[in-house]
Amino acid sequence: DIQMTQSPSSLSASVGDRVTITCRASQSISSYLNWYQQKPGKAPKLLIYAASSLQSGVPSRFSGSGSGTDFTLTISSLQPEDFATYYCQQSYSTPVFGPGTKVDIK
């Protein structure tokens, strides 16, 4: 089975900061990598699919990149509503989520 890791597991940032989260697959998954945002008490929301495609309605400050085994989610200028937990997920084979990265206020 393909395993997913994320780093860091948590980070503290300020409004306006550029934030980068990394996701790594245990084997190549081409571009079959998706990113979700989850706020406390809410269901996850799809942000990025196919590694770099922005889901409709998602602000352009979110971007994704990578292919093969290494991927990144970047928030270009962190906004108050972006404080949340972010999960990567591979859809190359049986779906697997990464462990998550919690972004909180510095």
Place this chain on the structure above:
Amino acid sequence: EVQLVESGGGLVQPGRSLRLSCAASGFTFDDYAMHWVRQAPGKGLEWVSGISWNSGSIGYADSVKGRFTISRDNAKNSLYLQMNSLRAEDTALYYCAKAVSLEYSTPFDPWGQGTLVTVSS
């Protein structure tokens, strides 16, 4: 507007069974695969099971294989999860999620609000 409404959760003793349902509306249900994803209290997301549009492809996480059964009724726009031999470690919020295509190995969007399953004596 796409809506997914889960039901059927509750408190159940170890070893017993429970059946979750997900009522879908706002889209052509039989054009999409569907999934169950769970989240234990304070933990991350765990994919549980997925089913393609016509039930031709079905998958399960190793942690539930042989105990859980996913099914769908396209005439009723409904997704189900039959959970047998429940264990304490199955305690979680169970989300229903729509795939973005016919096949189940695709992104999930959107998700329901979840139904809580608590396995305890």
